Amino acid sequence: MKPTLNVAMVQMDIANDLQENARLFLDDARTAVAYGADIVVGSEMMLAPYLRGDSYEDDEYVRAMWRAVRKISAESKRIDAVLIFGGIGFDTDKKAVGQDGRTRKYNAAFVAQHGKLIQNRAGLNFAIKTLLPNYRIFDDSRHFISLRTVAEEQNIRTEALLQPFVVSVRGVEYQLGVMLCEDMWDDDYCVKPAQALKENGADILINLSCSNWSWQKNAKRDRVIKKICVETGLPFVYVNNVGVQNNGKNFITFDGASTVYDSGGSIVAMCEPYIEHLCVVDVFASSLPLTRVESSDVAQMFAAIEVASLGFIKTQPTHLNKVVIGVSGGIDSALSVAFFAHLLGPENVIGVNMPYKHYNADETKDDAKLLCENLGVEYRICPIDDIVDATAALAGATPGMGSHKTIQATARLQVLAGIGATENAWFPCNANWTETFFGYGTLNGDMRGVFAPWMNCLKQDIFRLAHFMNRDLYGREVIPQSIIDRAPMDELTAEGGGERKDPFNYGSVTENGYHDQMVRAVIAFRRGPAWFVEQYLNGTLEQELQLPQGKLNVYFESDGKKFLADLERCFKLYQAAVFKRVQSVPGALVDKRTFGWDFRESIGTWFDTAVYLKACKKLEAAGFPPYQSK
Numbered sequence: 001m002k003p004t005l006n007v008a009m010v011q012m013d014i015a016n017d018l019q020e021n022a023r024l025f026l027d028d029a030r031t032a033v034a035y036g037a038d039i040v041v042g043s044e045m046m047l048a049p050y051l052r053g054d055s056y057e058d059d060e061y062v063r064a065m066w067r068a069v070r071k072i073s074a075e076s077k078r079i080d081a082v083l084i085f086g087g088i089g090f091d092t093d094k095k096a097v098g099q100d101g102r103t104r105k106y107n108a109a110f111v112a113q114h115g116k117l118i119q120n121r122a123g124l125n126f127a128i129k130t131l132l133p134n135y136r137i138f139d140d141s142r143h144f145i146s147l148r149t150v151a152e153e154q155n156i157r158t159e160a161l162l163q164p165f166v167v168s169v170r171g172v173e174y175q176l177g178v179m180l181c182e183d184m185w186d187d188d189y190c191v192k193p194a195q196a197l198k199e200n201g202a203d204i205l206i207n208l209s210c211s212n213w214s215w216q217k218n219a220k221r222d223r224v225i226k227k228i229c230v231e232t233g234l235p236f237v238y239v240n241n242v243g244v245q246n247n248g249k250n251f252i253t254f255d256g257a258s259t260v261y262d263s264g265g266s267i268v269a270m271c272e273p274y275i276e277h278l279c280v281v282d283v284f285a286s287s288l289p290l291t292r293v294e295s296s297d298v299a300q301m302f303a304a305i306e307v308a309s310l311g312f313i314k315t316q317p318t319h320l321n322k323v324v325i326g327v328s329g330g331i332d333s334a335l336s337v338a339f340f341a342h343l344l345g346p347e348n349v350i351g352v353n354m355p356y357k358h359y360n361a362d363e364t365k366d367d368a369k370l371l372c373e374n375l376g377v378e379y380r381i382c383p384i385d386d387i388v389d390a391t392a393a394l395a396g397a398t399p400g401m402g403s404h405k406t407i408q409a410t411a412r413l414q415v416l417a418g419i420g421a422t423e424n425a426w427f428p429c430n431a432n433w434t435e436t437f438f439g440y441g442t443l444n445g446d447m448r449g450v451f452a453p454w455m456n457c458l459k460q461d462i463f464r465l466a467h468f469m470n471r472d473l474y475g476r477e478v479i480p481q482s483i484i485d486r487a488p489m490d491e492l493t494a495e496g497g498g499e500r501k502d503p504f505n506y507g508s509v510t511e512n513g514y515h516d517q518m519v520r521a522v523i524a525f526r527r528g529p530a531w532f533v534e535q536y537l538n539g540t541l542e543q544e545l546q547l548p549q550g551k552l553n554v555y556f557e558s559d560g561k562k563f564l565a566d567l568e569r570c571f572k573l574y575q576a577a578v579f580k581r582v583q584s585v586p587g588a589l590v591d592k593r594t595f596g597w598d599f600r601e602s603i604g605t606w607f608d609t610a611v612y613l614k615a616c617k618k619l620e621a622a623g624f625p626p627y628q629s630k
Contacts, residue, residue: 409445439577
């Protein structure tokens with residue numbers, strides 16, 4: 001048994017200023033030492049936002065990072081602890097082979113003590129990230145050299161370089177197995193960094209991460225780390241940052257959830273999520289295991305959107321201190337009004353109803369007004385008759401034509417933009433994930449805006465969030481129940497009279513919808529049309545999409561031909577809408593994947609794969625039977 005070793009987890013919100021991040025970490029380190037810490041651990045790339053894109057091609061930016069590294073290293077002479085922190089490592093003697101020819105860079109973790117950086121037992125000046133993620137929002141290999149590449153260049157095994165850092169604490173020697181984020185997610189890699197560090201003598205595993213929040217990720221991480229602890233017999237320290245970062249399209253939340261695990265993988269200490277937190281724990285002490293208790297899925301989604309939205313607001317000029325929202329009486333805009341009234345205060349939200357002649361039903365106009373009254377939000381009525389009629393006359397558009405509908409949508413955007421400029425306000429985009437998937441919106445109308453809080457929320461999630469806001473956030477019915485219960489309406493035709501049946505099956509607060517779940521299956525889990533047909537034939541589609549039993553036969557009237565026709569319609573709509581999505585506004589990322597730089601698309605046409613055509617023929621040969629659940 002090792003004697004007492006107190007490790008501090010520093011869970012920081014990463015600022016844009018590199019020197020400021022270094023200062024904040026040093027302040028936390030001094031506080032941690034006052035609490036008895038022997039080792040102070042920060043997160044991956046904690047000296048600057050990780051998702052800075054091609055800023056890493058700027059050599060001066062990299063040198064500024066190195067100055068921050070040296071600042072912490074020098075200051076460690078006056079701090080009685082080992083300091084471990086993330087940043088960019090680089091050397092100028094070599095050039096990146098086959099990449100951009102710029103300064104060679106590494107995603108690195110530094111270990112400092114007594115005023116200098118410590119080398120690991122392989123002679124490396126810092127721990128180099130072994131496994132570079134190149135998926136979703138991460139693009140490490142675009143900028144950084146991996147430890148695997150270094151090993152290849154030296155013609156040695158990667159495991160030979162995965163050596164611990166040897167430090168002395170109160171006269172006792174410890175070998176610290178330091179690694180970075182992806183290095184613990186090694187199931188799909190041939191190199192196993194944790195196991196290699198153990199075999200090379202590590203007494204403890206320390207993982208510095210910059211890991212974004214997503215559905216059930218903490219539970220999955222607990223399982224992954226428990227497996228590592230059981231296999232290595234070592235305690236594990238996981239340190240993550242908090243706050244929000246963005247890649248220009250996606251505003252990504254980091255929940256922290258920094259955790260210490262004992263050698264059996266049980267949780268012995270946790271930091272509070274979403275807040276800057278300093279936690280000191282003896283990693284070799286016997287402690288009662290803790291249970292991670294998390295809030296409901298909808299509460300977690302709300303928290304992630306809230307953090308992402310506040311992060312976006314901080315990027316805006318200070319004079320843009322209000323939001324103006326088009327309030328139609330529909331659920332998406334109602335949710336936006338309630339949400340931003342909560343974030344900014346009702347005095348900083350302007351709700352604008354923009355009716356056109358008699359196309360808008362009294363019930364939707366009344367609900368829009370009631371919503372704003374419930375929240376104490378300024379409510380304006382701005383008819384768009386003159387703009388629409390003038391534009392329609394110029395364009396030769398008559399009521400009922402698709403172009404006339406488009407003109408109404410774009411006119412509303414003009415009104416919001418004008419009010420925003422006058423009131424020093426910006427306007428959000430109310431589009432949700434489901435409708436964005438199908439292109440069910442006007443490109444220069446309701447799909448425009450400055451920020452889209454619901455871009456990663458299914459239509460079902462919109463209903464769930466509205467219910468959550470009424471019940472848990474406000475504790476009263478601020479969003480009228482009539483808005484939540486009303487079927488979606490576009491109110492773009494006179495004969496519609498405010499009534500319309502949407503061509504999609506959305507979910508509700510309590511029940512999943514087919515088309516909502518189709519969106520998640522395609523984007524989050526990469527399911528194609530062939531998969532849908534195969535699951536239909538196998539009787540497992542309802543189970544895979546978590547639909548109520550019998551849902552498909554009710555919706556498609558027990559007709560496999562209708563199922564197939566709808567499937568092709570949906571995938572063609574999805575493919576045809578790419579040009580809209582690649583022009584979409586930035587928004588919150590809260591699911592396993594979403595549009596933007598998380599899910600990258602090219603503009604093209606529908607393509608029938610051989611597997612899909614074969615599945616269709618099989619369905620036809622079977623006589624297009626009704627769905628039969630197994």
